[in-house]
Amino acid sequence: MKRSTRFCLLTLTIFGLCNFLNSQNLTKNLSEANNDLLIKFEKQESERKSRVEVFLKNNPSLVHSKRNNKNEWIQLYDIIDGKPLYRSTDNRNAGRGTKTNHLQAGGSLGLNLDGSGMTIGVWDRGIAQATHPEFTDNGGSASRIIMVDATDADGNSDPASHGTHVTGTIAAKGVDPSAIGMAPNVTVKSYNWSNDEAEMVAAAADATNPIFISNHSYGIPVDPNDGTGPIASWIMGAYTQDARDIDNIIRSNPKYLVVASAGNAGNTSYPNGMFANYDKLTTDKNAKNSLVVANANPSVVEQPIFSGNYEITSMFINNSSSQGPTDDLRVKPDIAADGTNLYSTVPGSGYGTSTGTSMAAPNTAGTLVLLQQYYNQLNGEYMNASTLKGLVCHTSLDDITTIGPDPIFGWGFLDAKASAETIAEDINSDSIISELTLDNGQTYTYTFSAQAGDKLRATICWTDMPGDVSDGTLNDPTPRLVNDLDLRITKDGTTYMPWRLDYSPSTGFSNSKGDNMVDNIEIIDIDTPETGNYTLTVTHKETLEGNEGLPFDPQSQDFSLIITGNNLVLSSKEFDLSNVKIWPNPSNNILNVDYKTISNQDVSLTLSDLQGRIVYAKTIKGESPEIKELINVSDYSKGTYILSIKEGTNVVNHKIIVD
Structure with a gap:
């Protein structure tokens, strides 16, 4: 030997x-x-x-x-x-492309988000250089990198270039301004890729410091380039045990989202694929509940010059980025982000440039940290993974050549600014982000009105139960969806259907609108909506499955709903604005709140500024059919605030002006 x-x-x-x-x-x-x-x-x-x-x-x-x-x-x-089967490793300009810079310090939204108070998990072949100056805390004395694993997957203790670059794309503080990460003050738990699935469970379920997002810039290459040729063709696009494992982890930890690189096999060929230059996603990249990221190469130009506002002028996929879809025609990759020529940290306290989906994934993962931070500031809790995934797909920017989803960009290019604006609009009741449950046999109905103008878009996304593992059949089209929810919008007798992918062995992949029976995210676009009332329904096929004692109750399915459009007027059958009277508004002294309760549950009142900082909070026992509260705003700075009244799962938000 x-x-x-x-x-x-x-x-x-x-x-x-x-x-x-x-x-x-x-x-x-x-x-x-x-x-x-x-x-x-x-x-x-x-x-x-x-x-x-x-x-x-x-x-x-x-x-x-x-x-x-x-x-x-x-x-x-x-x-x-x-x-x-082998595993292989698969920012300033990147942040401009995805508009993450609008969320950061000095950004146009005024949010100054940096990941403070949050922890992200990074699994990679090798470990990051924890002592790199870019990873020090605000005091400059301690590292924000928690070295859970002290060596790489082969037992070497030297920091790895790939792991350090990925970690910097997420978390570099900007000692070199050109290398600033997406979340420059987030804490990072650094792991090698050995035993990753068990470690992910433990990190997501940690009672004191759980992670809500993790990055995985590695995977099984289509061809390991070791001289043995491509791996078995049936693996491409197949729902394997690794894909099922990822779905199981997220399902058991509903607020935890796995962000993974799509792979770098865009130029790799192999026999018997679904269609030439497609169908190159392997093993866990075919999971339903994770967010898989392709590598795009946008051109970003400051418009107008010296304005600090950067706009995408052209959009191309990097030709090395692995294409989908899955064998059952699910939209994969989910989204694309800038992963081309990213400048970030390398061992030796230096910097370097790298390209690949390995860079697009941490660009996305770090951005998602900021979105979770912002949502938590405004709502006092973090989004479910299905909400976060649905939000970034909902607000993604269509690529230049294709309207709607495709197996290259997925649902589109990450747009962090649009995602953050949708979170703020939800607080102002100008859009909706809701986390709901559909019971077996139930129909969820929601009515709203919209005006002609901007595109009307509605999305549902849910963390589905793990499906049946592939038996090794080549290009098996059997749907892996377990709980099949259906989104529809109707207006004046017209029914609007969600997007879906189509496939022809002779012409390849396209998209259309119809009954989507494979994706656990459904999006309806009404490009030229008419002014009027709309009815949204969510139903399901067959019998909903669930397991007692797990996050999903028997015969029910949690799902997330997102709606955006022009001058939306959102309604609720149980909870509407007539329950609340607020005066005077604007106010410079005492704000009167008169609220009629709808149940005997406790009622919470919070007043927050537009950066999500809570300036007033009170919980009132649900013992009275009417609550009258006086809030002294005389010492508050002039400006706009959001008054949030929450009773059980019902929430209403009012814009308050302090003058």
Whole structure:
């Protein structure tokens, strides 16, 4: 046996022991569902390592980890159909392209978001340089990088270029202004990619410091470039065990969103795909509940000059970015972001430029941290993963060549400014972002009015239950959707349908509007709406599935609803503006609030400024049919505030002017 092979087998054994010891800590304070997942993933990890160990014994000329002929690090990950499967590693200008800079300090929205108080997980082949000056805290004395793993996946303790660059794209503070990350004050938990699924469960379920977002800029390449050729063709687009595992993790932790790179196989060919130059997403990239990111290359120009306002003048996908869709025609990748020539941190406290979906994913993940931070400021809680995913798909910018979804850009290019504005509009009752539950056999109905002008768009998104794993059939079109919700909008006898992908073996992929039976996100666009009243309904097919004791109750499905349009007037059957009287408004002294309750639940009153800072908060016991409250605003700065009245799941928001 070669010395390198003996070393790899010893390393695998040591890692197995370390993971076992670590798992004893991972099971603390977990729910029963997460504990069951953790045990399952530990078992899968042990079996996977055993397959790799046996393969290396039988193939002594191969090694566990190396650089391929493209100078990319690849690591032997698993054995499928007798062939090796490898894992490979897949900002200032980037922030301008996705308009994340509008949310940051000095941005046009005045929000000054930086990720403070939040923690993101970063899994990568190698670890980041925690001592890089870009990762120090505001005091400049401590690092914001928590090194959960002290070595890379091969046991080396030296910081990795890829992991450091990815982490900087998310979290660099801007010592070099050109390298500033999307969330320059977020805390990062840094991991190598060994035993990632079990670690994700533990990090998302952490009782004291949970992560709501994680970044994964690695995956199974279509061709590992190790001389053995492409992997089995059926794997591309297939719903594998890895995809099911990701869906299971997010379903058991509904506020946790996995952000993953789509892969860099855009120029790679293999036999028997669905259509030439498509169908290149592998394993976990075909999950339903995660957010998979393609790599775009936008041209961003300051318009007008010296204004500080940057606009996209052209939009192209980077030709190396892996194309979808999934075998069952789900829209994947989900969105695209700028991952081309990103300038970020590298080991040795330096900087470098990299391109790939590995860069597009952290650009997105860091931006999503800011959106969660902003939503929490305004609402006192974080969005569910389905809400955050639905929001960024809902507000994404259509690419230049295709209207509607496609298997290259997904739903479009990330637009952080539009996402943040929709969050603010929800507070002002100019749009809607709601987290709802559909019971088995129920129809959810919502009525609203809109005026002609801007496009009317409605989105539902839900964290679906894990589907059935593929049996290895090539290009199997069987839908993996378990709970199939249906979104419709009607007006004056006309029914508007959601987008869906279409496929022809002779002409390839296109899109249309109709009954979508595969995606767990549905979007309806009415490009030229007429002024009038609209009715939105959400129904479901067959019987809803769920498990008792888990986040989804038996025979019900949580879902998120987002609506935007021109001069929306949103209504509720149970809770409307007639319940509330507020005077005088504007006010410079005492603000009177008269509220008629609709149940015997507690009522909370909060007054926040437009940056989400709460200046007044009070909870009133639900013991009276009417609540009269006096709020002294004489000491508040002049400006606009939002008064939020919440009773149970019902919320109404009023704009308050202090003069």
